[in-house]
Each structure stands twice: as C-alpha cells, then as structure tokens.
Amino acid sequence: MDAAMEYFEKQAAGPVELIGQGMEGAVYDLGGGQVGKVWFNRTPDEVLPLQEFLDELKAQDLPFRTPEISAVDEVGERAVSIEAKLVGxxxxxxxxxxxxxxxxxxxxxxxxxxxxxxxxxxxxxxxxxxxxxxxxxxxxxxxxxxxxxxxxxxxxxxxxxxxxxxxxxxxxxxxxxxxxxxxxxxxxxxxxxxxxxxxxxxxxxxxxxxxxxxxxxxxxxxxxxxxxxxxxxxxxxxxxxxxxxxxxxxxxxxxxxxxxxxxxxxxxxxxxxxxxxxxxxxxxxxxxxxxxxxxxxxxxxx
Missing domain, CATH: 3.90.1200.10 (Aminoglycoside phosphotransferase (APH), C-terminal lobe)
Structure with a gap:
C-alpha cells in the first residue's frame, strides 16, 4: 500500500486522504476533484474493461452521475486508477x-x-x-x-x-x-x-x-x-x-x-x-x- 500512496501523492493536488474501502478496493481523495483507487484483487488488464464500460455508461445520458476512470496503472503488483470525484x-x-x-x-x-x-x-x-x-x-x-x-x-x-x-x-x-x-x-x-x-x-x-x-x-x-x-x-x-x-x-x-x-x-x-x-x-x-x-x-x- 505504501507504493500506491507514493503514486497517489505524485498525482495529488492536495493531501491524500482515505475516503473509504469496500470489497474491491480502497479509495483516496487526491484533491482537485479526483480520487485514487487501489484495487485489491484486480490487475490493470482487469480494470481496463471497466474503464471502457464506464465510458459506455456515460453515453447513456442517465439522470444521475456515474464514475469516470481517467487512468489505470500498476503499482506494487496492484492495479490503481484515477477517477473523477463524485461529491455527496x-x-x-x-x-x-x-x-x-x-x-x-x-x-x-x-x-x-x-x-x-x-x-x-x-x-x-x-x-x-x-x-x-x-x-x-x-x-x-x-x-x-x-x-x-x-x-x-x-x-x-x-x-x-x-x-x-x-x-x-x-x-x-x-x-x-x-x-x-x-x-x-x-x-x-x-x-x-x-x-x-x-x-x-x-x-x-x-x-x-x-x-x-x-x-x-x-x-x-x-x-x-x-x-x-x-x-x-x-x-x-x-x-x-x-x-x-x-x-x-x-x-x-x-x-x-x-x-x-x-x-x-x-x-x-x-x-x-x-x-x-x-x-x-x-x-x-x-x-x-x-x-x-x-x-x-x-x-x-x-
């Protein structure tokens, strides 16, 4: 997790703070309207299809906000992603x-x-x-x-x-x-x-x-x-x-x-x-x- 934190600190516009974690990963606030996610059990190759799906989802013009992944990488044998922060x-x-x-x-x-x-x-x-x-x-x-x-x-x-x-x-x-x-x-x-x-x-x-x-x-x-x-x-x-x-x-x-x-x-x-x-x-x-x-x-x- 230390390697992921170092990665996020390089991407961050402010202090890196844990927002929460669930079954699939831990999410950190990076400031500047972005969050970083450490995926517990997925490789970058497994996260990339989700990125493509979220792009497909965005095109549906739904009346509520949905996540957007702007980057996927690998740090310390874990997949990490940078996403737009959804406020609420x-x-x-x-x-x-x-x-x-x-x-x-x-x-x-x-x-x-x-x-x-x-x-x-x-x-x-x-x-x-x-x-x-x-x-x-x-x-x-x-x-x-x-x-x-x-x-x-x-x-x-x-x-x-x-x-x-x-x-x-x-x-x-x-x-x-x-x-x-x-x-x-x-x-x-x-x-x-x-x-x-x-x-x-x-x-x-x-x-x-x-x-x-x-x-x-x-x-x-x-x-x-x-x-x-x-x-x-x-x-x-x-x-x-x-x-x-x-x-x-x-x-x-x-x-x-x-x-x-x-x-x-x-x-x-x-x-x-x-x-x-x-x-x-x-x-x-x-x-x-x-x-x-x-x-x-x-x-x-x-």
Missing part, C-alpha cells in the same frame, strides 16, 4: 441523519432502477466478470438466461455444503431456478448495476444523485434483476426490512416488472452471493441469502 453523502447516512426521509429514499431507489431501464447494453458491458470470477460473465454464452444459469450452477456447487444444511430442498430449488432461467427469452438488454444499495447511492446538497461501485455484479442483462435486488437491498437487516422489501417489490410490479421473475432473480442472486463475503457462511449476508431462499412466497413462485 451516502444515502445510508442521509437516511440515518434524517436529511433524507424514508419516502424520499424509496423514491430515489425506484427512480434509479427506472432510469436504468432506459439503457441499452453495448459490447463493453459484456466484457465484465461478476462476483469473484475472472472470466467475463458472457463468455461463451448466447443469452442472458444462459449466462446467469451458468453462474448459478457454478456458485451453487461452491456453496452447497452450507446451503444444503440451511435451505430446505436446496438441490431441487437450484434445479427449478436453472430451468426457469433457461426459458428466458429477452431480446433487448439493459445495463445491470447489480448492487443498488443505500451506501452506493450518493446525494449531494442539491439533491442530485450519483451511483457508485459498478463492477461487482455489473453486466448486460434484465432491468428486472436490478428491481428485484434493489428492493431487498434498501433495508437488509432492520426491523422493517421485510415490509420495505414488499413495498418496493409492489412499486416495481406497478412499473411492469413481473413478480415471479423478480423472485427468480432474487433466488439467483442469493445462490450466487451467499458465501461471497465469508466462505463458511458466518456473516449477515449469508443469513440474508438463506432467509430469502426459504421465503414461502419466493418458493411458491418457483
């Missing part, structure tokens, strides 16, 4: 402080998903890997359903030791998910963010939004996938989590998203990410995934 407060903090009301936050989520429904996925969105994988999500795949089914199958094999114990009829559930994904026939694909949650949505002083952290589950796909997952991500662990989830699912259904398909994608997401943060299923995300896979309404739909 994470929605999670704005909700906690009361600066943004619950209703306003829910409306923001619905608006972001609805805006992504207007996008058109290009070639750059098909080159990205998702979750822990290194190969592009669309590699050798001819359809969205086929690509997602392949991921579900691979990740189910990796997590089955734990999920078989905690999810009733897990193997049969996986079979149902794979069968339904195989039936999907979608001609027009949108850009899927895949991780629309309150920490990833910034709100500035003028109420403008910015959507961060593209890349974890970002690909060319079905906007209903973002509707399904965003509904569950708004409040994952609070006492009102299920009620808020159901409310958002209902709002997305009113916008034309099929309830059964949203449940299908929720199951696919839960299977593919259950052990993404802890291989032994010892974290809260694993519990959230298990609870979703055991939901009566989800199981009935599948």
């Amino acid at each position: 407060t994470p929605l999670s903090q704005a909700l906690e402080s009361g600066r943004v009301s619950q209703q306003q936050g829910l409306d923001m989520f619905v608006d972001v998903v609805a805006a992504l429904a207007t996008t058109h996925a290009g070639s750059a969105s098909r080159t990205l890997p998702v979750v822990e994988e290194s190969a592009p999500f669309w590699r050798y795949r001819v359809s969205w359903g086929d690509a997602l089914a392949g991921l579900v199958s691979r990740r189910a094999d990796k997590s089955q030791h734990y999920l078989q114990a905690d999810v009733e009829g897990f193997e049969e559930l996986v079979d149902h998910v794979l069968a339904k994904l195989a039936l999907l026939e979608l001609r027009n694909l949108q850009i899927v963010h895949g991780d629309i949650c309150t920490p990833n949505l910034l709100v500035d002083d003028d109420g403008r939004l910015a959507l961060l952290d593209w890349g974890f589950y970002t690909t060319a796909g079905d906007n209903t996938f973002d509707a399904s997952t965003a509904a569950g991500f708004y409040d994952m662990y609070g006492p009102d989590a299920r009620a808020i989830d159901d409310q958002l699912l209902g709002r997305f259904e009113e916008l034309g998203h099929d309830r059964g398909r949203m449940y299908l994608y929720r199951a696919a997401y839960a299977i593919t990410t259950a052990t993404i943060y802890s291989e032994d299923g010892s974290d809260g995300h694993y519990t959230w995934c298990v609870n979703n896979l055991n939901r009566e309404d989800l199981r009935a739909a599948l």
